[in-house]
Amino acid sequence: MIRGLKLFGLFSRISILNEMQYRANFFLQLFQSSLTLTTGLVVIGVVFSYTQTLGGWSHAELLGIYGVFYLLGGVMGTVIIPNIWAFMDDVREGRLDFTLTKPEDAQLLISVRQFAVWRLVEVILGTIVLVVAITELGMQASWWLAFAFGSTLVMGAVILYSIMLMACTLAFWFIRVWELMEMLQSIYQAGRWPVGIYPEWLRMGLTYLIPVAFAVTVPAEALTGRLTPEMLGITFLFTVALAFISRKVWFFGLKHYSGASA
């Protein structure tokens, strides 16, 4: 665990140093992220010009969901997706063999190599949205709330990572999984609205198949004081199970990998 974090820190530092050469990219990223954020807020604005609540969520609460959605989107963009893309490239180009021959755990290695530092802008913007939402909600801060929100947010990131890892493991068989990743990323978009508004079949899919509900809606529920301790427990068990399964799937995939040079 400690070794993993150290490796993560080291790789991140290299990536950041590398990116620091291109500082203009920061402003481009800031512009782009502000643009998507503004578009999202405009949409919420239009929705609430017609209604007071959406699926039982008020404007401030929906901002909470959007903040979580945006923040976790930033986490995915910073660490999860760049690593997954690099991994898929490696499989296609035959470079994965170099990673596999290293003594360190291969799943760890492929998961920490990239760090798109400018995408942290989205994490910051998402946090700002969350602060605005919390202020608008006028919630009484409490340790339980902070704990529930913080832990579910971390679990959300782990869930998204596990899903992405399982999906990219398919690259061992299919090589071309670009469309699959695109599909997952657009399904993630469903998370910007409370999953409760979706019809039954879609809600089930978003809860158990591609668990956007656990990743985004649950932290937002924690933030707005809707989360029960039981639900927190269920989310925890779900996260652990998913992380475990995704590791098994990863090993299963590795077993089927024949290598590029052998």
Added chain:
Amino acid sequence: MIQADLTGTSGPAQRLGRISLRDRIDMYVVAARQAVMEQLQYRAANIMFMVHVLIEPVIYLVVWSTIARSQGGEIGGYTAAQFAGYYIIWTLVRQFNLTLGPYAFNWRIKEGRLAAELLRPVHPIQVDLGYYLGYKIPQTLYWLPMGVILWLLFKPEINPDWWQVLVFPVALLMAFFVRFCFMWVLGLVCFWTEKVDALFELYFATELLFSGRLVPLEVMPAWAQTISGFLPFQWTFYFPIEVLLGRVGLAEFGWGLLAQIAWVAGGYALIMLVWKRAIKRFTAVGS
């Protein structure tokens, strides 16, 4: 088949004149067939791509029909079932207005593909046009089952007259031409700079809000509707959808068609204007 003009030393734009109409039609057919072949090859990938395309309107559909139901059944003149109709037609319109994106344009300059395409005796835009027209055939095939499923799931309400059904394909095809032209113009920017992502994102955000892609324009605030009047976007989403929904009168349709034609003409003129300058800037390594 196309005869390559190896003796010609002039630029592609000048060489265009030497090609007969029959050759040009042949060329469209070849490009179209290539698109069909390519698309039928990757079936699983295409189905996933279809889900990727479908999830967006399904989200909008659910959000807006939820609101319509909670507000006494109707907002902006749309009932929940009409919203369903709007977004299901949306999916078909989306299949049709899919075209060469500016990112792909950037890629083909960066990878040096364009250098090879310029050596052909036809303008690259002609090949693109043929390719993306052909692309509509497999895309429509893949769309059909999805359309049926969405129809059964969301029980939409659409009530077009017979003539609206007849003219819908025209509006649909024109929507493609409008979007094709403006995407090409946008792609041409890549001749000047490589840092194009921010510009493209700005363009797509504008399109999202002012085209009816996000939500029917009547539902948008008044200021947004005014802005849409000055932009080409509503003719690529909103207009064809409204035609098949049965919400566009005959006169209105006529004006809409004229507007589409005008935007295509304007877009094409812009392409030719920019292309001349762009191609002068273009240098390829290794040729």
